[in-house]
Amino acid sequence: MNPYATIDELGAMLRAKQVTSLELTRFYLDRLERLGPKLNAVVTITRERAQGEAKRADAEIAAGRTQNRPLLGIPYGVKDLLATKGIPTTWGAEPYRNQVFDYDATVVNKLTDAGAVLCVKLAMVELAGGFGYNNADASFTGPAKTPWNTDFWSGGSSSGPGAAVGAGLVPFAIGSETSGSIVTPSAFSGLTGLRPTYGAVSRHGAMACAWTLDKLGPMCRSAADCNTVLHAIQGEDPHDATTIGVYVSGRATFIANSMMLDHPRRLRIGIVKGSHEKVQKEVRENFFRSIDVLGKQGHTIVEELAWTELPVSATVGVIVDAECASAFEELIRSGKAKLLRDATDRIGGLEAAATLAVDYLRAQRIRTLIRRDVLAMFEQVDLIAGPARATVAYPINKNFDEAYKDVSSGPSLIGGMNLVGAPAISLPNGFGENGLPTAIQLIAAPANETALLNAAVNYQAATNEHKKVPRGFE
Amino acid sequence: MKTTRRDFAFMVGAAIAAAKTELPAAKDKRRDESVEKLRAVKLANGDEPDFTFSALAKR
Numbered sequence: 134m135n136p137y138a139t140i141d142e143l144g145a146m147l148r149a150k151q152v153t154s155l156e157l158t159r160f161y162l163d164r165l166e167r168l169g170p171k172l173n174a175v176v177t178i179t180r181e182r183a184q185g186e187a188k189r190a191d192a193e194i195a196a197g198r199t200q201n202r203p204l205l206g207i208p209y210g211v212k213d214l215l216a217t218k219g220i221p222t223t224w225g226a227e228p229y230r231n232q233v234f235d236y237d238a239t240v241v242n243k244l245t246d247a248g249a250v251l252c253v254k255l256a257m258v259e260l261a262g263g264f265g266y267n268n269a270d271a272s273f274t275g276p277a278k279t280p281w282n283t284d285f286w287s288g289g290s291s292s293g294p295g296a297a298v299g300a301g302l303v304p305f306a307i308g309s310e311t312s313g314s315i316v317t318p319s320a321f322s323g324l325t326g327l328r329p330t331y332g333a334v335s336r337h338g339a340m341a342c343a344w345t346l347d348k349l350g351p352m353c354r355s356a357a358d359c360n361t362v363l364h365a366i367q368g369e370d371p372h373d374a375t376t377i378g379v380y381v382s383g384r385a386t387f388i389a390n391s392m393m394l395d396h397p398r399r400l401r402i403g404i405v406k407g408s409h410e411k412v413q414k415e416v417r418e419n420f421f422r423s424i425d426v427l428g429k430q431g432h433t434i435v436e437e438l439a440w441t442e443l444p445v446s447a448t449v450g451v452i453v454d455a456e457c458a459s460a461f462e463e464l465i466r467s468g469k470a471k472l473l474r475d476a477t478d479r480i481g482g483l484e485a486a487a488t489l490a491v492d493y494l495r496a497q498r499i500r501t502l503i504r505r506d507v508l509a510m511f512e513q514v515d516l517i518a519g520p521a522r523a524t525v526a527y528p529i530n531k532n533f534d535e536a537y538k539d540v541s542s543g544p545s546l547i548g549g550m551n552l553v554g555a556p557a558i559s560l561p562n563g564f565g566e567n568g569l570p571t572a573i574q575l576i577a578a579p580a581n582e583t584a585l586l587n588a589a590v591n592y593q594a595a596t597n598e599h600k601k602v603p604r605g606f607e
Numbered sequence: 608m609k610t611t612r613r614d615f616a617f618m619v620g621a622a623i624a625a626a627k628t629e630l631p632a633a634k635d636k637r638r639d640e641s642v643e644k645l646r647a648v649k650l651a652n653g654d655e656p657d658f659t660f661s662a663l664a665k666r
Contacts, residue, residue, distance in 0.1 A: 499650070
């Protein structure tokens with residue numbers, strides 16, 4: 134059995150009865166138990182629930198009810214900020230270690246309806262990093278490690294999904310992003326991760342970090358898998374008002390992978406001025422090699438796009454501070470924040486709680502101006518491309534701000550595009566220092582996932598970096 | 608027992624003072640710098656925040 138098989142490949146095996154969902158599920162459960170602890174990737178393995186769901190999937194397959202059900206019988210994991218009935222949901226944080234909800238999050242319900250098999254609750258940075266952590270060791274499960282070199286971090290805050298999908302412990306996982314938490318672990322762990330449009334996927338049952346920024350999305354072995362999973366989890370939910378009216382009525386929200394391969398789109402892809410000049414050498418080289426591939430595929434590359442002069446990172450920072458301090462006001466008031474793992478987090482909530490209302494409102498007002506500037510860029514181009522991260526993964530034994538001092542991402546594409554609610558996909562595109570993966574990110578205007586995924590699926594049809602597997606985790 | 612605004616302000620102040628030695632100085636500075644950067648942006652009276660949330664994604 135190939136643990137790095139894609140959803141399409143696993144689905145074909147299940148439908149051809151070469152393997153049962155129960156066998157497949159036990160295969161991944163065993164890998165999670167055996168290899169998960171080496172990467173600090175796992176919080177709770179849900180063996181009993183998984184085997185029950187796998188048996189139900191096998192019955193559906195035996196009855197021939199497989200049409201348009203690509204996730205039927207496919208194992209998966211979720212970042213441990215999604216509520217799951219009767220199973221601990223820890224938010225990666227010591228004060229919530231014994232928290233148990235009596236319902237499943239909407240996204241879990243949707244995957245259950247699709248016939249997928251929940252195998253594991255995966256590690257994460259405590260409170261999704263909302264209090265400003267500065268070290269990989271910011272989770273009660275310890276620092277999650279990238280399988281490419283276990284002296285380095287898997288990225289965060291969806292650290293467990295990054296490590297687990299990167300090491301073939303599950304075929305796909307659900308992560309979350311407030312500002313970088315899907316893109317970063319996808320880049321650092323060598324997998325393909327999609328941050329959907331804000332509101333595309335219901336957050337009902339997900340821990341809130343910053344309400345006006347939080348998104349859930351798939352982390353997979355390929356862009357095609359991200360497309361498949363997104364189709365299953367997106368859609369309006371009366372429990373999450375931000376999901377209403379995201380997509381223009383009448384416009385396609387999903388196009389099948391085969392259709393995208395048969396009809397590749399020729400798009401205008403922009404590169405933002407300053408976004409690659411000061412990144413690591415290999416990151417830049419791999420980025421331009423990816424741009425060459427996209428150019429040869431018929432896309433028009435537009436260089437030197439001007440970025441907004443407004444303070445993007447500061448705006449994100451103040452919004453996350455105020456909203457996260459509000460979301461965790463009880464934790465802060467109770468004094469239990471002192472139980473958090475990272476020293477910065479233990480005091481960060483208190484600092485954040487001191488944010489003035491006028492500063493928060495100022496940040497939201499500036500955000501409106503940033504949105505105007507960023508959306509204007511999408512009048513010139515269909516997609517924006519940039520290095521997903523300026524560096525390879527951070528070493529575990531150093532604080533982040535001490536790791537790569539001479540490197541800069543330039544304009545904060547991650548921050549700016551999260552403020553706007555724009556979707557992005559991180560695609561592996563080679564390797565850099567210490568054998569660690571690098572990645573390119575493609576970004577589309579809000580609600581334009583079909584263009585984004587068309588370019589990404591076709592890019593991966595012409596490349597094989599996403600198929601590489603880490604040594605020691607075969 | 609109710610926590611008044613004054614109680615909360617004292618609590619925050621005391622906790623930060625107690626943790627000063629533990630908090631990385633650079634982090635402390637970065638938060639202050641962020642706020643200063645925002646305050647340096649000139650805004651017009653009509654520059655409104657968007658609190659419709661779901662409209663953030665609409666085009």
